[in-house]
Amino acid sequence: MAATVGALATPALLLDKDRLDRNLDRLSSRMAARDVVLRPHMKTAKSIDVARRAHRSGPGPITVSTLAEAEYFARHGFRDMTYAVGLAPHAAERAVRLQKAGIDLKVLLDSPEQGMLLGVAGHAAGVTPSAFIEIDCDGHRGGLTATDPKLIAVAAALAEAGVKLAGVLTHAGESYSLCTPEALVAAAENERAAAVATAATLRTAGHACPIVSVGSTPTAHFADDLTGITEMRAGVYMFFDLVMHGVGVCTTDDIAISVLATVIGTKAAKGWILVDAGWMALSRDRGTAAQRVDQGYGLVCDLSGKIYPDLIVAQASQEHGILAIRSGSAQALPDLSIGAKVRILPNHACATASQHELYNVVSAGSDAIEARWPRMRGW
Amino acid sequence: MAATVGALATPALLLDKDRLDRNLDRLSSRMAARDVVLRPHMKTAKSIDVARRAHRSGPGPITVSTLAEAEYFARHGFRDMTYAVGLAPHAAERAVRLQKAGIDLKVLLDSPEQGMLLGVAGHAAGVTPSAFIEIDCDGHRGGLTATDPKLIAVAAALAEAGVKLAGVLTHAGESYSLCTPEALVAAAENERAAAVATAATLRTAGHACPIVSVGSTPTAHFADDLTGITEMRAGVYMFFDLVMHGVGVCTTDDIAISVLATVIGTKAAKGWILVDAGWMALSRDRGTAAQRVDQGYGLVCDLSGKIYPDLIVAQASQEHGILAIRSGSAQALPDLSIGAKVRILPNHACATASQHELYNVVSAGSDAIEARWPRMRGW
Secondary structure, three states, rough: OOOOOHHHOEEEEEHHHHHHHHHHHHEEEHHHHOOOEEEEEEOOOOOHHHHHHHHHOOOOOEEOOHHHHHHHHHHOOOEEOOOOOOOHHHHHHHHHHHHOOOOOEOOOOOOOHHHHHHHHHHHHHHHOOOOEEEEOOOOOOOOOOOOOOHHHHHHHHHHHHHOEEEEEOOOOOOHHHHOHHHHHHHHHHHHHHHHHHHHHHHHHHHOOOEEEEOOHHHHHHHHOOOOOEEEEEEEHHHHHHHHHHHOOOHHHHHEEEEEEEEEEEEEHHHHHEOOOOOOHHHHHOOHHOOOOOOOEEEEEEOOOEEEEEEEEEEOOOOEEEEEEEEEOOOOOOOOOOOEEEEEOOOHHHHHHOOOOOEEEOOOOOOOOEEEEEOOOOOO | OOOEEHHHHEEEEEEEHHHHHHHHHHHHHHHHOOOOEEEEEEOOOOOOOHHHHHHHOOOOOOEEOHHHHHHHHHOOOOOOEEEEEEHHHHHHHHHHHHHHOOOEEEEEEEOHHHHHHHHHHHHHOOOOOOOEEEEOOOOOOOOOOOOOOOOHHHHHHHHHHHOEEEEEEEHHHHHHHOOOHHHHHHHHHHHHHHHHHHHHHHHHHHOOOOOOEEEHHHHHHHHOOOOEEEEEEEEEHHOOOOOHHHHOOOOOOHHHHHEEEEEEEEEHHHHHHEEEEOOHHOOOHHHHHHHHOOOEOOOOOOOOOOEEEEEEEEEEEEOOEEEEEEOOOOOOOOOOOOOOEEEOOOOOOOHHOOOEEEEEEOOOOOOOOOOOEOOOOOO
């Protein structure tokens, strides 16, 4: 295995540990100051090593996006988890198995049917399952709206099915499409208000609603008043990415992951430099296409991480990336010849990291690979 | 492990063996009739089991997109391979190690520098490396144009560096953006003409040019006259997908892979059905967005594989897909409740399959999972 970045076979995923730690500290300080529990979403990193850095004093609360993640983190000592995807029947059985093994796994649902099937699975296994009611605060995907009359019906179904109501959970998914501080502050307040209102409705109807959970990386960083909120969930804040930069939550200097690539050809007449990182290494994510600055498939830096102004991955096929100067820019193409190495900042850290098996961990100002942290995958 | 499709945890990747075999036979018959060697591109399937079906009488010629693929197929007995991505310095050393181990691995380059670094690596290892000169037939990415004066310089550099010239190789990448038989026939002829012309130029200059290699799935199926061509490369023809359907190379009944998903919620007022397959299971590929019919993130079928008319995956987040009727259609949303299962045909088989660890192999008309074929990944 290569000991330095310069000696790595490409494409390869790099993780800047200093930036990671800074990002982790930023949000955990923010939440500590507001007395809100931070429940990091592990869907971005999918790595026990990253989870341990997010919870330095030992396993703490986490969010997961698949039951395979829940099983993986359970094997590594994490016990307090929320599976934040609406419950399917086969998932209920698997969640209950984790519960039976002593894991405090809270699931997510928004219908009486899901409550009943979870209750049946719990009863069969001899455990009391625990579920959040999903609240839809901005029309983004699943969940009940804050005023949906079904809210009480779902809570009643849980009680009848012998399922513990963990609380309410909402996610301001629409915040990813915003780009001004004012709009982000408003989205955060909207998210808070929906969660707090539904918790109040449930409590008034006699249902205990211990956890009031909100979160998205943009709203987590722009929420000021979190009155009534008990926990915050966020995932991509650990690594950040160009989409988050476009939203205005981070600078490019905060982006902790990058894809190392090697120049494999040039086409001077077209203004192209070809590299060996295509969509297999970068992902097909084009999240910046809808933002003010379209970053193509990524923004290109030199080996030290310094950005080449306006040099982006303009096109990507499976294993080829075409670097070019952003259209409209007067920048010159840098002089990069066969074998030169570059680092590419990703549009969407969750998608790009998922294309790789491990993180090559580096620190700013050093060429040494300090560690290799594996990622888990699958469902 | 589940024995039936109905019992599988979702999301999961299904591979219809009958469709796979039919697709394999279709192109191999076509090439046999033209006396052209078929060198399947394994970048789509990345599976030894699929490679064995493509070459039933034993290991035959294949194309690979990474050196990890080359090493994987070498471990499984394949010896005649082309690595069809422009050569990087670290790749030259690794390719030469395979050559030293008795693998006939041909690499791809388009500059004298790459020829020299390959020669140096070969000399150090005591082997004679073998390389194709990459030809650019349609401005798609790398390679020399058919009339580029550097062609002879590259061939001379190979000879001087002690590298064997395997031949010329081109890829009609622009064919993926076409959609009429006339345009596809013309693209195939353009691809053929560029390869044949450069082979002639090299031969006239005294360079042996044994292999004249072309290929893309669309041109492979629309080329009629292949005079002067010795081999055809194609990959996605094994599985096909919605992009290839939009190009006009296959019907939806030919698409051999699909993603099994479970309904986890409904939003009748919005015309939405939520499933547990998002971009992590489907990929972020939106290749049909630029075609006449935009299929969203995929076209939805029932458990038996029958298409729900105009029902597409309209939106995808990491683990959520939102099914909706295509805009402009008068079709009604099917009545699918929590726990119902659907199969989703992918935009781009290479991208979707790469999100999964294995193929659940099925046959038409049966719920049984006949086999599980692992996929390899990484570089």
